[in-house]
Amino acid sequence: MSLSPQEAASTLSDVERAARRSGQAYGYRRASPHLIVWGLIWVVGYATTDLRPDYANIIWPALTLLGVALSIYVGRCAGATDSGRYRSIWRIMALVLLAFVFIGATYAIMRHVSGPQQGAFVPLLVGTIYAGMGLWLGARFVVTGLAVIVLTLGGYFFLQEHFLLWQAVVGGGALILAGLWLRTV
Amino acid sequence: MEQPNPIIHQPVRLKIMSALKVLPPNDAIEFVRLKAIVAATEGNLGAHITTLEEAGYVAVEKDFVGKRPRTRIALTKQGRRAFEDYVAYLRDIIDAEPKAAQ
Numbered sequence: 170m171s172l173s174p175q176e177a178a179s180t181l182s183d184v185e186r187a188a189r190r191s192g193q194a195y196g197y198r199r200a201s202p203h204l205i206v207w208g209l210i211w212v213v214g215y216a217t218t219d220l221r222p223d224y225a226n227i228i229w230p231a232l233t234l235l236g237v238a239l240s241i242y243v244g245r246c247a248g249a250t251d252s253g254r255y256r257s258i259w260r261i262m263a264l265v266l267l268a269f270v271f272i273g274a275t276y277a278i279m280r281h282v283s284g285p286q287q288g289a290f291v292p293l294l295v296g297t298i299y300a301g302m303g304l305w306l307g308a309r310f311v312v313t314g315l316a317v318i319v320l321t322l323g324g325y326f327f328l329q330e331h332f333l334l335w336q337a338v339v340g341g342g343a344l345i346l347a348g349l350w351l352r353t354v
Numbered sequence: 355m356e357q358p359n360p361i362i363h364q365p366v367r368l369k370i371m372s373a374l375k376v377l378p379p380n381d382a383i384e385f386v387r388l389k390a391i392v393a394a395t396e397g398n399l400g401a402h403i404t405t406l407e408e409a410g411y412v413a414v415e416k417d418f419v420g421k422r423p424r425t426r427i428a429l430t431k432q433g434r435r436a437f438e439d440y441v442a443y444l445r446d447i448i449d450a451e452p453k454a455a456q
Binding site: 185191195 | 363368
């Protein structure tokens with residue numbers, strides 16, 4: 170039995186389709202625990218900032234470090250190979266450092282940024298990054314990113330008095346739900 | 355390779371191998387996820403995995419997560435090589451077509 174060029178092309182196309190689906194599912198599976206971790210960080214961070222806004226400068230760096238440590242831990246638990254694990258730890262740390270530099274630089278340029286503005290800026294940035302990643306990695310990232318953006322804007326413009334609480338419950342909750350959703354593939 | 359590898363060439367097994375090939379080396383996929391990707395029934399998928407395992411192309415690992423049994427499937431080095439040969443075989447056929455037509 171030998172194949173015709175048409176049969177070979179059709180078979181190769183089946184191979185590529187299955188590989189694409191598997192790659193997408195793999196990306197979802199790897200991202201899922203990270204979304205849940207950062208959803209929990211948002212819940213705790215925004216809720217405590219709502220209760221004690223004067224401690225925000227201590228709460229957020231501490232929670233960010235905790236989030237990075239948990240992200241590294243769940244990445245290791247996800248079963249990456251040793252070399253992949255090492256690379257992924259450095260990538261997470263480099264990404265967080267880049268995000269800190271970018272956010273700090275933005276606040277420095279904008280000046281006089283209010284608490285709610287700061288509280289909205291980071292989720293908008295995160296939502297944009299997720300939605301952008303989704304253009305390559307899969308539609309569920311796009312949906313997650315857009316949901317974070319829409320919920321953040323909704324809370325900022327329509328519930329400004331309770332914006333931090335809104336971000337804790339709805340923003341953090343959305344990330345946790347998205348993380349659980351990614352696990353269903 | 356003049357003939358397609360008969361173990362890989364079967365459509366469901368081809369999908370299984372394609373799905374496993376994109377995982378990093380030494381990484382495995384859970385049976386339930388593979389079932390969703392391949393869109394096969396549990397019995398059908400299990401039978402094809404057994405064929406691939408007997409050929410040495412995949413490794414099956416069974417363990418427990420809490421009290422729930424979990425089956426994970428990974429591509430072996432031999433399986434990765436066989437799949438790459440199979441894809442190369444397909445590409446050779448496709449690439450040969452314009453030359454044959456000339």
